[in-house]
Amino acid sequence: MSRVTIRDVARHARVSTATVSRALSGARPVSAEVVEQVRRSAEELGYAGNGIASALRRSRTDTVGMVVPSIANPFFTSLVESAEHALQQAGQQLFLCSSRSDPGLEAQRLRTLVARQVDGIVISPVHGTESTAAVAWAADQLPLVQVDRYVTGVDSHWVGVDDHAALGLIADHLAQRGVRTAAFVSSRLTNSSTELRLSGLRRHTTRLGIAVDERQILLGDYSIAWGREAAAQLLADGPLPDAIICADDLIALGVLEGCAAGGIGVPDDVLVTGFDDIPFSALSAPPLTTVHQPQEQIAAEAVRLLQRALGPGAGPPERIALAPSLVVRASTDRGD
Amino acid sequence: MSRVTIRDVARHARVSTATVSRALSGARPVSAEVVEQVRRSAEELGYAGNGIASALRRSRTDTVGMVVPSIANPFFTSLVESAEHALQQAGQQLFLCSSRSDPGLEAQRLRTLVARQVDGIVISPVHGTESTAAVAWAADQLPLVQVDRYVTGVDSHWVGVDDHAALGLIADHLAQRGVRTAAFVSSRLTNSSTELRLSGLRRHTTRLGIAVDERQILLGDYSIAWGREAAAQLLADGPLPDAIICADDLIALGVLEGCAAGGIGVPDDVLVTGFDDIPFSALSAPPLTTVHQPQEQIAAEAVRLLQRALGPGAGPPERIALAPSLVVRASTDRGD
DNA sequence: CTCACCTCGGTAATCGATTACATGGAGCCG
DNA sequence: CGGCTCCATGTAATCGATTACCGAGGTGAG
Numbered sequence: 202m203s204r205v206t207i208r209d210v211a212r213h214a215r216v217s218t219a220t221v222s223r224a225l226s227g228a229r230p231v232s233a234e235v236v237e238q239v240r241r242s243a244e245e246l247g248y249a250g251n252g253i254a255s256a257l258r259r260s261r262t263d264t265v266g267m268v269v270p271s272i273a274n275p276f277f278t279s280l281v282e283s284a285e286h287a288l289q290q291a292g293q294q295l296f297l298c299s300s301r302s303d304p305g306l307e308a309q310r311l312r313t314l315v316a317r318q319v320d321g322i323v324i325s326p327v328h329g330t331e332s333t334a335a336v337a338w339a340a341d342q343l344p345l346v347q348v349d350r351y352v353t354g355v356d357s358h359w360v361g362v363d364d365h366a367a368l369g370l371i372a373d374h375l376a377q378r379g380v381r382t383a384a385f386v387s388s389r390l391t392n393s394s395t396e397l398r399l400s401g402l403r404r405h406t407t408r409l410g411i412a413v414d415e416r417q418i419l420l421g422d423y424s425i426a427w428g429r430e431a432a433a434q435l436l437a438d439g440p441l442p443d444a445i446i447c448a449d450d451l452i453a454l455g456v457l458e459g460c461a462a463g464g465i466g467v468p469d470d471v472l473v474t475g476f477d478d479i480p481f482s483a484l485s486a487p488p489l490t491t492v493h494q495p496q497e498q499i500a501a502e503a504v505r506l507l508q509r510a511l512g513p514g515a516g517p518p519e520r521i522a523l524a525p526s527l528v529v530r531a532s533t534d535r536g537d
Numbered sequence: 538m539s540r541v542t543i544r545d546v547a548r549h550a551r552v553s554t555a556t557v558s559r560a561l562s563g564a565r566p567v568s569a570e571v572v573e574q575v576r577r578s579a580e581e582l583g584y585a586g587n588g589i590a591s592a593l594r595r596s597r598t599d600t601v602g603m604v605v606p607s608i609a610n611p612f613f614t615s616l617v618e619s620a621e622h623a624l625q626q627a628g629q630q631l632f633l634c635s636s637r638s639d640p641g642l643e644a645q646r647l648r649t650l651v652a653r654q655v656d657g658i659v660i661s662p663v664h665g666t667e668s669t670a671a672v673a674w675a676a677d678q679l680p681l682v683q684v685d686r687y688v689t690g691v692d693s694h695w696v697g698v699d700d701h702a703a704l705g706l707i708a709d710h711l712a713q714r715g716v717r718t719a720a721f722v723s724s725r726l727t728n729s730s731t732e733l734r735l736s737g738l739r740r741h742t743t744r745l746g747i748a749v750d751e752r753q754i755l756l757g758d759y760s761i762a763w764g765r766e767a768a769a770q771l772l773a774d775g776p777l778p779d780a781i782i783c784a785d786d787l788i789a790l791g792v793l794e795g796c797a798a799g800g801i802g803v804p805d806d807v808l809v810t811g812f813d814d815i816p817f818s819a820l821s822a823p824p825l826t827t828v829h830q831p832q833e834q835i836a837a838e839a840v841r842l843l844q845r846a847l848g849p850g851a852g853p854p855e856r857i858a859l860a861p862s863l864v865v866r867a868s869t870d871r872g873d
Numbered sequence: 874c875t876c877a878c879c880t881c882g883g884t885a886a887t888c889g890a891t892t893a894c895a896t897g898g899a900g901c902c903g
Numbered sequence: 904c905g906g907c908t909c910c911a912t913g914t915a916a917t918c919g920a921t922t923a924c925c926g927a928g929g930t931g932a933g
Binding site: 204259 | 888889890891892
C-alpha cells in the first residue's frame with residue numbers, strides 16, 4: 202500500500218529523478234530510449250505521481266473551486282456540470298463545495314479553498330451583504346468569478362443573466378394573457394438575483410398596469426416546500442390574483458402542488474410562472490412557463506474569464522449579462 | 538498578492554516557525570503569551586496557511602473524493618449532499634467528480650484523485666465490468682467504499698439498497714392491483730443495479746405469474762429522454778401491458794410524458810412505477826409510485842466505513858444492504 | 874547539592890516533485 | 904588540435920509546513 206515515488210521509478214530505470222520528471226512531463230528534451238525506459242518503469246511500478254508535491258513546487262494545482270448555495274437545486278447542478286465540462290477541456294479539475302445557503306459555512310469553504318491553493322474560484326454568493334467580506338478576502342488572494350448572484354463592492358468578474366429584463370419578459374407575456382393582478386413568491390434571502398427579480402417585477406408590472414398587492418409578495422426560501430406553503434397562504438388569505446409569479450422553478454413547482462391540493466386549476470383559475478427552466482419544469486402538471494437561463498454559456502464564460510485571469514494580462518473586471526428567454530408552457534396557456 | 542507564509546508570521550512574532558506551527562495547531566504546549574502574540578501576528582498579516590505544504594508533510598489531505606456517474610441525476614445529488622454533510626462533521630472536505638457514465642473518464646478521475654492524495658474515495662462505478670480495473674487499482678492505493686452500484690472482484694466495502702428485494706416490493710404491489718403483464722424500461726449499461734433490478738424483475742414476476750414479454754424489455758440509458766422514447770416504442774409496437782416498470786425515476790418521468798403525448802392515461806390505461814424516489818417524482822402528472830432509497834443513511838454508512846478504514850484496525854470489507862421501501866402514489870392507484 | 878525530569882522553544886530533517894545550475898561528451902570550425 | 908557550442912543528464916536547492924531531536928532552564932526528591 203505504500204506509494205511509489207519518483208525515486209523508485211528513477212532507481213528502477215537507472216536514471217536520476219530529474220530525468221524521470223522530464224521524461225514524463227516532456228518539460229525538456231530527453232532521448233527517446235530513456236523516455237521509453239522510464240515509461241516502462243513507471244508503468245510497471247504503477248507510478249501515479251504525487252500531485253500534492255507537484256502542486257507545492259509549481260504553486261499550481263490545476264484545480265478551481267466552485268461554491269454554490271445548494272447542490273439540490275437543479276439550476277446549480279447544471280451550472281456545475283457545465284463548469285466541470287468547460288474546465289476539463291482546459292485540463293483542470295473542479296473542487297465543489299456547497300454553502301448550504303449559510304454565509305458562515307460559505308466563508309469557511311472559501312478559507313478552505315484558499316488554503317488548498319486552488320488556482321481560482323467560481324462562486325454564487327449566498328447573501329448580498331453578509332457574503333461580501335469573505336468574497337472580497339478570497340478575491341484578494343486569487344482570481345475569482347461570480348456567477349448568477351453577486352455581491353457588490355468586490356473587484357471581480359461576474360457572469361449571469363439580466364434578471365431585471367427577465368421579469369419584463371414574464372410581465373409582458375402575462376399582460377398579453379390579460380392578467381390584471383399578480384402575486385410574487387420569492388426568497389427572504391437578500392441576494393442580488395432575488396432583489397433584481399423583485400425590483401424588475403415592480404418596475405414592469407407598474408409599466409403594464411398589473412396590480413401587485415404588497416400582502417401578496419411572499420418571501421420564504423428557494424424550495425418546493427416553501428412554494429407549497431405560499432400557495433396555501435394565498436388560497437387561505439383572500440381573493441386569488443390572476444397570476445402567481447415565482448422567483449424560481451422549485452417555488453413554482455411547490456405552488457402548482459399547493460394549488461392542486463387546494464382544488465385550484467392552473468391555468469384555468471390562476472396562471473403560474475417559474476424561473477430557471479430546470480428539466481423538471483417541463484414535466485409538472487401542468488408544464489411550467491418559465492425563464493430559460495443559458496447555464497452552459499454562463500459556465501463557459503466564467504471559465505474563460507478565470508483562464509484569462511490566470512494568464513499574465515490581468516485586465517479590468519468584466520460584467521457579462523446574458524439575455525434570458527421565455528419558455529411558454531401550459532401553466533400560462535389556456536390553449537385559446 | 539504574494540502569499541503570507543509561516544516564516545513571515547514567525548519573523549513578525551519574533552519566534553521560530555516551529556513555535557508558530559505549534560501555537561496555531563496546538564500540537565504541543567506553548568506558553569499563553571506566545572500563543573497570543575502569534576495569533577495576533579497571523580491575524581494582522583492575514584495568514585491563511587498553505588494546505589498543500591501541510592498535506593505533503595502530514596500525508597493527509599482531510600479530503601475524500603467522490604465519483605458519481607452523473608450529477609444531473611437528483612438521486613446522486615442527494616447522495617452527494619448527504620455525504621458532504623456527513624464528512625463535514627468529521628472535519629473533511631468532499632472533492633466531487635462526475636464520470637459522465639464513461640468508464641474511461643471514470644478511470645481518469647480516479648487517477649487524479651489518487652494523485653491528489655485524497656484520504657479516501659466514495660464511488661458509484663459506472664460499469665459492472667469495464668470499471669473493475671480502475672476501481673481495483675484505486676482500492677489498492679487507498680480506502681475505498683462503493684455505494685449504490687458496485688463492481689465485483691474488488692476487495693472493498695459496499696453500501697446500498699437491496700435492489701433485488703425492491704423489485705419484489707414493486708411486483709407484489711402491482712400483482713395486488715391486478716396486473717397480469719408488464720414491460721420493463723431500463724438502461725443498456727450493465728452495472729450491478731441494473732442487473733439486479735432486471736433479475737429481481739424476472740424472479741418476482743415469475744413468482745407472481747406476471748408475464749413479461751422479452752420484446753417489452755427496453756434498454757437505453759438513465760434519462761428522461763430515453764423514457765419518453767421507450768414509451769413511444771411501446772405505444773407503437775403493440776398491445777400495451779398492464780404496467781410499465783422503470784429502472785429509475787428519470788426514465789419513469791419520461792415514460793409518463795410519452796404516455797401523455799400518446800393519449801394514454803396513467804393509471805387508467807397503464808400503471809407506471811419508478812425507482813429512487815427523487816423529489817420530483819411526487820410532482821409529476823400523475824405523481825409516481827416508486828421505491829425509496831435512504832440516501833442519507835447510505836451516505837452516512839459510507840462515510841463511517843471510510844473513517845474506520847482510515848483508522849488503524851483495517852477490518853474485512855463489509856457489504857451493507859439497506860432495506861428499500863415502497864412509496865405508493867397515483868401512477869399505480871386508480872383510487873378505488 | 875545533585876540528578877532526574879519536565880516544560881518550552883529552537884534547529885534542521887522531512888514529505889516528493891520540479892528546476893536552476895553544473896558537467897561531461899559529442900560535434901564543429903578555424 | 905584547441906576551443907566553442909549544444910545536448911542530455913545529474914546534483915542539489917526549493918516550495919511551506921510539520922515534527923524528531925536537542926538544549927536550556929526550572930523544580931522537586933533524595
